[in-house]
Amino acid sequence: MFDDVKVILADDDPLNLDMLEKMLQQFECTLIKTGNGQELLEAISAHPQVDLIIMDLNMPIMDGYQVLRRVKQDVHWHDIPVVVVTADSTEVANVLELGANDFLSKPFNLSELRHRVMNQIRNKRLADFAKDTNAVLEVEVAKRTAALQQALAKALQTEYEISLRLGRAAEFRDQETGSHLKCISQLSKRLGQLAGIPGEQCDILYFASLLHDVGKIGIPDSILLKPGKLAPEEFATMKEHTVIGGKIMSGARDYPVIEAGRVIALQHHEKWDGTGYPYGLKGDEIHIFARVVSIVDVFDALLTERVYKRAFSIEETTQIMSEESGKAFDPQMFGLFFAHLEEFHTLQQSIHTDALPITSITEMIR
Template identity: 35%
Template sequence: MNGLSILRIILTKRKQQENPLILIVDDVPENIDVLAGVLKNNYQIRVARNGRTGIKLARMQPVPDLILLDIMMPEIDGYEVCETLKADLETKHIPIIFVSAKIAVEDEIRGLELGAVDYITKPVSPPLVTQRVKVHLALSQQNRELDRKVNEQTKVIKQTRSQIIQRLGRAAEYKDNETGMHVIRMSRYSQLLAAAAGHCEEFCELLLNAAPMHDVGKIGIPDHILKKPAALDADEWLIMKEHTQIGAEILGDGSSSSLMKMARSVALTHHEKWDGSGYPNGLVGEGIPIEGRIVAIADVFDALTSERPYKKAWKVDDAVQEIEKSAGSHFDPKLVAVFVALVPQLLEVRDSFKD
């Protein structure tokens, strides 16, 4: 074999690999041969002789770009195959065209209701098959591109939202002799603690973005109280405690946004205590929202281990012991156990976001 022949083979294989992949599912070999014969010059072909194999091959990487699916097959018919694939996150996006001798209107409607994009009747017309496949592959590609652009834009929106939220949280910290790194650290501590406690990714992401607003209500506390270098008297302490309710008012009630709902809950409840001695409402135990219980630990840990104009930073071991000692009184004891196991990861965050 000369060099030119080898080059042609390489180019042919490369072209085949770049072509869309079509899965043909039919229990009749002659039907497969007809469809494969029509499409093989322009597409990669994968075939299955029954529904079970069709489902297996549809899930095999790389997943098909389109599926031509017979309806009347033994054991598992095409309707069940379609329903199974559309219920699977890995395969639900694959366009399915039913190819069947069942020509009743109700059969076509049923197929479309299950998620198929088209319906071709047997015996098939090769030009019709070619055109339908071409059209639905193009539509699928357009939909994927649209999804990609939407996901990119959604990511930008989330990043922008997160930055705005962090800056809102920092506004309160500047007023309170805190640093901007405090809200970043404690929000990441909160996210890690929520994940380690078994909460879903969506909850953890919401908490990461909501936690920076925990003290936003301090914007409404007079400076002579907020920045007082000495201990607050009883009247001043009553005013200081109002920052939780001020924060809740700033963040609003009745919002449809999951983020704003969680942020309001955090602002209102992060000073509640497990034994009911906290404020503003004296909530007890699991009556305190889980996000408030998590942020309470994260906020105190960062406050203890950070240096401030009015105090030196505690040693990490001392801060951990203090939180352990407060399990069951100030803090949720189950969360404290999770927190203690998580300390090495929390210290990595602290080192990454130093004041």
């Protein structure tokens, strides 16, 4: 029927205990007889796997009411079914309210006793099985969740590496050093943090900003590497690098870093007042990532030497950019940037001082 069933009997009358023992012999269970409530609690402690308690209410030292409260309030014992034996029908409602699972009326009816005991043991075993099954399932779910998290982390790491490689490819065309990528990436993340962009989104911005100029791959060397000012038609071709970058990264909406890189590549030359390119977006129509990158990109570009210009001083850079607040730049975003100008300048200078090429994500985030 059931294996290793343990039933605790509690009654201060040895005759009642013997009678219950004889009536329960057919269950072939282990019966533990106790004479009062204190002995009953000690028996539960000594036998962790108890399937049923059958107890009288009127017992010395600790009565059935006290025992019932203790059992049902204990996190380790409250699932043990308790059948209360009573000769007073008025007590039934009280014990059921305290958590008793069933009751037996004195004098005992053999058939009723067997059915009630059988039902309680069956319910207890089913509950134990469900609990054990849930525990196993929880372990399996934890394992699967950990495996999924590892897979997602690996996928995200792959996205990061792809972003880095694409960004480096554009830099090789533009004769830039790895420090420019690292500078744009770190300064973008910091400005994003100051702007209140959530942490996970700041991480995406950190890597997606690497892709801001990836479209330069499609610009002819004669224009991309030309020293000095570009002719109007040449500048028109140069502006196409935004659209080319968007096309390179199109169709990747399931990959948050690549999708964010597409938006940044397309929009980082848009201007707050609507005079930018390629679409003439205005104000909040420009994605916040692009508004961040446009500021730090110009900041780094002005402070560093390029084939077409000398490096400007921090004073010159500050003056030029301040004049563009509310025109090229989001004025609130630029205000945050300007309020922390010393921090950004120190970070930019330190990155360019350590101007080694970036060959891996690990090196980039050092």
